[in-house]
Amino acid sequence: MHDLVTKIIEGRRPLTEVFRRLKKHRLAMIGAAIILALVLIAVLAPFIAPHDPIEQNLEHRLLSPNTEYLLGTDNLGRCILSRLIHGASVSLQIGVMVVGIAAFVGVTLGLIAGYRGGLTDELIMRIVDILLAFPGIILALAIAGILGPSLYNVMLALAVIGWTSYARVVRGAVLSVKEKEFVEAARALGTGEARIMFRHILPNVMAPVIVMATLGMAHVILAAAALSFLGLGAQPPTPEWGSMLNDGRAFMRSAPHLTIFPGLAIMVTVLAFNFLGDALRDILAKA
Amino acid sequence: MLTYVIRRMGLMVFILLGVSVITFSMMHFVPGDPAEVIATERYGEEITTETIEFVRAELGLDQPVYIQYFRWLTNVLRGDLGYSFRTDRPVLDEILTRLPATVQLALAGMLVALLIAIPVGIVSATRQYSAVDNISMFGALLGVSIPNFWLGLLLILFFSLYLGWLPVFGRGGIEHLILPALTLGTGMAAITTRLIRSSMLEVLGQDYIRAARAKGLKEKVVIYKHALKNAMIPVVTIVGLQFASLLEGAVIAEVIFAWPGIGRLLVDSIFARDFMLIQGCILFIAAMFVLVNLLVDIFYTYLDPKIHYEAK
Numbered sequence: 382m383h384d385l386v387t388k389i390i391e392g393r394r395p396l397t398e399v400f401r402r403l404k405k406h407r408l409a410m411i412g413a414a415i416i417l418a419l420v421l422i423a424v425l426a427p428f429i430a431p432h433d434p435i436e437q438n439l440e441h442r443l444l445s446p447n448t449e450y451l452l453g454t455d456n457l458g459r460c461i462l463s464r465l466i467h468g469a470s471v472s473l474q475i476g477v478m479v480v481g482i483a484a485f486v487g488v489t490l491g492l493i494a495g496y497r498g499g500l501t502d503e504l505i506m507r508i509v510d511i512l513l514a515f516p517g518i519i520l521a522l523a524i525a526g527i528l529g530p531s532l533y534n535v536m537l538a539l540a541v542i543g544w545t546s547y548a549r550v551v552r553g554a555v556l557s558v559k560e561k562e563f564v565e566a567a568r569a570l571g572t573g574e575a576r577i578m579f580r581h582i583l584p585n586v587m588a589p590v591i592v593m594a595t596l597g598m599a600h601v602i603l604a605a606a607a608l609s610f611l612g613l614g615a616q617p618p619t620p621e622w623g624s625m626l627n628d629g630r631a632f633m634r635s636a637p638h639l640t641i642f643p644g645l646a647i648m649v650t651v652l653a654f655n656f657l658g659d660a661l662r663d664i665l666a667k668a
Numbered sequence: 669m670l671t672y673v674i675r676r677m678g679l680m681v682f683i684l685l686g687v688s689v690i691t692f693s694m695m696h697f698v699p700g701d702p703a704e705v706i707a708t709e710r711y712g713e714e715i716t717t718e719t720i721e722f723v724r725a726e727l728g729l730d731q732p733v734y735i736q737y738f739r740w741l742t743n744v745l746r747g748d749l750g751y752s753f754r755t756d757r758p759v760l761d762e763i764l765t766r767l768p769a770t771v772q773l774a775l776a777g778m779l780v781a782l783l784i785a786i787p788v789g790i791v792s793a794t795r796q797y798s799a800v801d802n803i804s805m806f807g808a809l810l811g812v813s814i815p816n817f818w819l820g821l822l823l824i825l826f827f828s829l830y831l832g833w834l835p836v837f838g839r840g841g842i843e844h845l846i847l848p849a850l851t852l853g854t855g856m857a858a859i860t861t862r863l864i865r866s867s868m869l870e871v872l873g874q875d876y877i878r879a880a881r882a883k884g885l886k887e888k889v890v891i892y893k894h895a896l897k898n899a900m901i902p903v904v905t906i907v908g909l910q911f912a913s914l915l916e917g918a919v920i921a922e923v924i925f926a927w928p929g930i931g932r933l934l935v936d937s938i939f940a941r942d943f944m945l946i947q948g949c950i951l952f953i954a955a956m957f958v959l960v961n962l963l964v965d966i967f968y969t970y971l972d973p974k975i976h977y978e979a980k
Contacts, residue, residue: 408809510679511686514961515954516912519919519934523950526938527694603815607920610817611935626818633821634829641825644818652813659809 386554386589402664409664412656419650423470432460434467435618443636453638455628461638464620465646471621472650475536475605476598482540483601484594487547492578492586494548495555506552509545517542518604525613532621535605535614543601547593554586561585588665595658599651606647622647673966680962687954688744691947692737698943703729709753709941744951750944752937759948763930769839770929773852773921774914776845778907780853781860789864793899794891796869804861811858816917820851820924837926848921855917856910863906867899874898901968908964912957 403409422429431451438458446453452461494505512520524538525531558564559582567581606623608614615621617628622643629639698705703724707715710723724730728739743750749759788808792801827847828836835844871877872895880890919931926932930949937945 507682507686511683511690514683514687514958515690515950516915516957518916519950519953522919522934522938523694523946524697526946527698527943529699599813603813606815607817610815611920611923612939623815623817626815626821630821633825637825637829640818640821644815644821647815647818648810648813651815652810655809655813 386550399661399664403660406660406664408656409660412653412658412660415649415653416657419469419473419653422466423473426467426470430460430463430466432463434463434620435459443632443639445636446638452642453636455625455639456632456636459618461625461642464625465622465642467620468622468625468643468646469650471532471615471619472602472606472647475532475539476602476654479536479539479543479601479605480594480597483543483597484547484590486540487544488551488583488586488590490544491548491551492555492583495552496559496574496578496582502552505548509548512542512545513549515542518607521604521608522611522613525608530613530616532605532609532615532619535608538608539601539604543597547590550589550593551586554589555582558582558585592658592662592665595654595661599654599658602654603647603651672969676962676965680958683958684955687958688741688951689737691951691954692740694950695943695947696733702943703727705941706753706943709943749948749951752942752945754937754940754942754945759944762933762945763948763952766928766930766933769927770915770918770922770931772845773848773918773927773929774911776849777852777856777914777917777921778910780849781856781910782907784853784857785860785864789861790868790891790896792861792865793868793872801865805865808858808861811854811861814854816851816855817920817924819854820847820921823847823850824924837924839928844925848925848927851921851924852914852917856913859910859913860903860907864899864903867902868895871895871899905964905968908960908967911960911964915953915957 403413436459438454440458441450441454442456442458444450444454444458450460450462452465454460455464490505494502520542521535521538524541525534528534528537564577564581567577572581605614606621606626609621609623610627612624612627615624617624625643626640626647629636629643632639695702701720704715704720706727707720707723711719728736731739747760749763751757752759752762755762788804792804795801824836824847827834834847838844872891877890877895880894881887885894915931918929919935921927922929922932923935930953934946934949934953936942937949
């Protein structure tokens, strides 16, 4: 990972160049198109969902896909398609919030650790070491489990474990950037520490952060769905994809569509972010 | 080498101490008064203030936090992780009873992953940018993105419910192991395939490979005898580090397939709010993870004599 980060930073491609290459990358474009579609679906959910996602209709329970309910209904007679449509906004919100918080905290602490060095660096990085000693999801599982099942606790838990990798990467990047002439020049001009860190160094270490955040969206959405699947995340009647899968388990024999569609939604979303993230990494790292 | 191992051990002790502090403080994040919560879990809803105070004194919750931690740590070092509220058995016993099932599942998952990843990775690298390579790399991306809990359910749907070939859940003969191992191994196979491919590609570009080819050695010998051996060095570390995702995956696979391992124990204890057991499981898993990482690191230095850790 460190070599890759150095490569990305040394590469320092201008933004327009990155976009130009991205446009030519087929998988990246497919990923971006899916993400755009998901965002639109999430925003327009109340208008495009054919039914109310939480309204129960016991007369219509466990229907197979048909003309009125395109993807069928669940055990409480709720429209699967409508629930999936509303679920898009739940998953995207989780992803954006967790990645946003984790990246903000991680980048800030990584910057400080790398720039300040010494005891501050030692302290921050040892905390990172300790948190990384836990398999991530399992720590999140325990945190969410102890705080009690809820979507917020899952987000909190994922943010608590998520910031460490950003901190580690940014610190490494800062170490190589801070010796550069332009930083020295800024220092010689009497620029303040905070300004050097955030205005001069930060923009130069953002490329790997963007790659990590894109791949992180995939990771967080998957992890949150897994925790909800285990019953720790979204609580009924929230239309969350992972918990929909969990609800469908009991009816696998009679109504397999309850299992198939939510899983497909998760996979397509995760795949889209992975497509885009992978392409970004390749493009930014190519010297 | 020895200095490195000793330094690495020192770091491990430090990390384990940190892990213990985090695990210990978890109990203090239980919403509400821990003594009351524990008393309720243990003796039911109708508890008196005396019972709560009794529990508080018994668990030492009336002491200052650092004394609580110290006492807890001394017990942990003696192998005493407390008692499960639910079964009243020692936490360590509960964990050790479940350990073999998890180890078996993890090894089977790893086997599945390597059986897929090694051949696919080699073929992909030797025929870079061919159709085979493109398909396997797309497959790898798919493998990373497919939720393992969904994959597990699909496998049950197809192989157990539709075809009726394999049992849906439980632990027993080899037929019980197949679906959970596939669920667990797929994601790891995807990651490992990509690593083997890139590692092979790097090695294939080296001068000694060109030299081997120039000597007129058969392509098979070049690839399997010269390249593969060197390409496997980074792979060993990664496979070791994948242990974390293997443990994470095991939680899911164990829940879906009702596999009686530590992962399922952890999830069950979370829903039963059996805090001692949660704490014990987390500590045990983290300690295992730290140990495996240490072993991988040390093993790595033996594999690759080029690495001089002293210099670092």
